[in-house]
Amino acid sequence: MKANKIVVPIDFTQTSKVGANYAIFLAEPLHSEIIFVHAYSVGNQFGGYGAITYAVPDNFVSNEKFYKEKMTEFLENFPQLSSINFRSVFAPGSTVDIICQVAKKEEAKLIIMGTEGTNAVEGYFIGTISEKISRMASCPVMIIPEDFEVSEIKSISLALDSDNLKSNIELGVLADLLNLFDAKLYILHFLEDNNKTINKEEVKDYYVGQFQRENISFHLLSNGEKDNIIDNFLQENRIDVLALIYREHGLFKQLTEMGLRKKMVFDSNVPILILK
Structure with missing residues (x-):
C-alpha cells in the first residue's frame, strides 16, 4: 500500500514551478504530504535537469544551507502551502536516481513533475529525464506541460x-x-x-x-x-x-x-x- 505522499522534483526553474503548482492543486483534496526534492551535483548546480547555471559551495554543510535557502525562496511563490503538509529533501547525485530513491523510500503514491517542451509528452520523450524517472520509479508519474494552467479535472x-x-x-x-x-x-x-x-x-x-x-x-x-x-x-x-x-x-x-x-x-x- 503506497503512502499518501507526492514527490515533486525541484530545480528552481519555471518547469518545476509548473510541477509544484499542480502537486499543490492535488495535495490538499487528496490529503497528501508533498515532498519537494532537489538533487544537486557537488561543485555545480544544474538547471533544467541538465544545464550548468551557477557554482555552489563545495562542502556538504554549505550545500545544505545553500539549497535550503533557495528552496525557501522558491516555495514562497506558493502561499497555498500554508494549508498543506510538506517538507524538502536535498541530496547529491543524479536527478533520476535521487527522485526514484526518495519515492521508493517514502513509499510515495505519485511523482509529479513539469517538463520542458511545447507540451507534456514532447517534453517527456525528448527531455529524457522524465522518461527515465517514469521507467525507474516505483510509483506512477504525472508529467505536466510547460506553462500549463491548473483547472478542475472533469x-x-x-x-x-x-x-x-x-x-x-x-x-x-x-x-x-x-x-x-x-x-x-x-x-x-x-x-x-x-x-x-x-x-x-x-x-x-x-x-x-x-x-x-x-x-x-x-x-x-x-x-x-x-x-x-x-x-x-x-x-x-x-x-x-x-x-x-x-x-x-x-x-x-x-x-x-x-x-x-x-x-x-x-x-x-x-x-x-x-x-x-
Missing part, C-alpha cells in the same frame, strides 16, 4: 493496448482522481487491425467494476482515420488528463515512432499520467 482518458485491454496494474491514483473530481472516464483504444472484433461493452463493464463507477465510456479509433483524430478526440471531449499504462512494449513504447501514435500525444497539451 474528464480523463485512459489509452489501452490491444493485448492489455483489461489491465491488472494498480490503478489507485487514477481511481483517486476519478472519485475526487467525479470525473468521467473515456477509455480509448487504437484499433490496429480493422478485422479484429473488440467487445466494447465487456471492456467497459470491466472498468465499471474496477472503479465502481458508471460514468465510463469506451471509444475505438481506427487506422483508416485521419492522422489528427486522437488529438481531435482529446479536444472535442475536453480531456483534462491522458493516462497511459507503462509497458516495455506495446502502445506506450511505440508512441515515439513516426505516424499516428506519435501524433496521439505529441499534440496534446494536457497532463500525462503514467500508470505502473
Whole structure:
C-alpha cells in the first residue's frame, strides 16, 4: 500500500514551478504530504535537469544551507502551502536516481513533475529525464506541460493496448482522481487491425467494476482515420488528463515512432499520467 505522499522534483526553474503548482492543486483534496526534492551535483548546480547555471559551495554543510535557502525562496511563490503538509529533501547525485530513491523510500503514491517542451509528452520523450524517472520509479508519474494552467479535472482518458485491454496494474491514483473530481472516464483504444472484433461493452463493464463507477465510456479509433483524430478526440471531449499504462512494449513504447501514435500525444497539451 503506497503512502499518501507526492514527490515533486525541484530545480528552481519555471518547469518545476509548473510541477509544484499542480502537486499543490492535488495535495490538499487528496490529503497528501508533498515532498519537494532537489538533487544537486557537488561543485555545480544544474538547471533544467541538465544545464550548468551557477557554482555552489563545495562542502556538504554549505550545500545544505545553500539549497535550503533557495528552496525557501522558491516555495514562497506558493502561499497555498500554508494549508498543506510538506517538507524538502536535498541530496547529491543524479536527478533520476535521487527522485526514484526518495519515492521508493517514502513509499510515495505519485511523482509529479513539469517538463520542458511545447507540451507534456514532447517534453517527456525528448527531455529524457522524465522518461527515465517514469521507467525507474516505483510509483506512477504525472508529467505536466510547460506553462500549463491548473483547472478542475472533469474528464480523463485512459489509452489501452490491444493485448492489455483489461489491465491488472494498480490503478489507485487514477481511481483517486476519478472519485475526487467525479470525473468521467473515456477509455480509448487504437484499433490496429480493422478485422479484429473488440467487445466494447465487456471492456467497459470491466472498468465499471474496477472503479465502481458508471460514468465510463469506451471509444475505438481506427487506422483508416485521419492522422489528427486522437488529438481531435482529446479536444472535442475536453480531456483534462491522458493516462497511459507503462509497458516495455506495446502502445506506450511505440508512441515515439513516426505516424499516428506519435501524433496521439505529441499534440496534446494536457497532463500525462503514467500508470505502473
